């Protein structure tokens with residue numbers, strides 16, 4: 001039964017549908033899937049572009065910022081002509097131009113404890129494209145409480161990290177990284193440099209993980225942290241374990257109990 005795809009869609013996705021691991025059933029799963037990307041900067045750019053290209057049915061993008069000239073070195077969603085525009089507006093235009101079959105929902109706001117639950121309502125998978133720890137912990141805790149996968153990525157300098165945190169099958173972010181430091185001790189990535197192509201490397205690993213989760217193919221990264229060194233082209237996999245005393249996903253979770 002392929003009548004739920006137009007001829008144009010079948011042609012657009014033909015190379016993907018030809019993959020036996022995808023096929024028309026897999027393409028239908030992608031069309032029915034929804035992904036929320038929190039932060040459309042260096043990581044969110046390649047993630048959203050490749051998810052839209054692959055035919056994800058609904059993509060939500062959350063970002064309160066405007067495009068600046070200094071973003072263009074790595075945030076490939078944007079062009080010189082969009083400098084000064086709201087990122088979510090410019091991103092929606094670019095993604096819709098790439099694939100008008102993909103519904104793009106935009107949230108031109110910061111993702112906070114006040115609005116997170118409402119914004120994330122109805123999305124299957126949450127993705128971290130942010131550059132701040134407070135938001136990262138918020139995404140993690142929300143995913144644990146609502147039993148959804150959290151696809152994490154982080155970049156700094158020439159080094160990147162990427163992981164799938166799903167507390168149903170493995171550790172959550174807090175199990176691995178502990179509780180957040182006091183807010184005045186959180187480093188400001190805006191003050192440090194980043195190798196532009198690293199955003200592409202890490203973002204595309206995140207996009208691949210999302211597609212694998214939706215399609216149910218390959219080996220997911222649950223329980224592993226991937227470390228990427230873009231200077232040596234080395235990828236290391238570190239096994240990470242669930243912490244039984246984790247305050248959010250552990251046996252006697254205080255945070256889970258509170259919410």
Ligand SMILES: [Zn+2]
Pocket residue numbers: 167171172173174175176243246247248249250
């Ligand atoms: Zn945990």
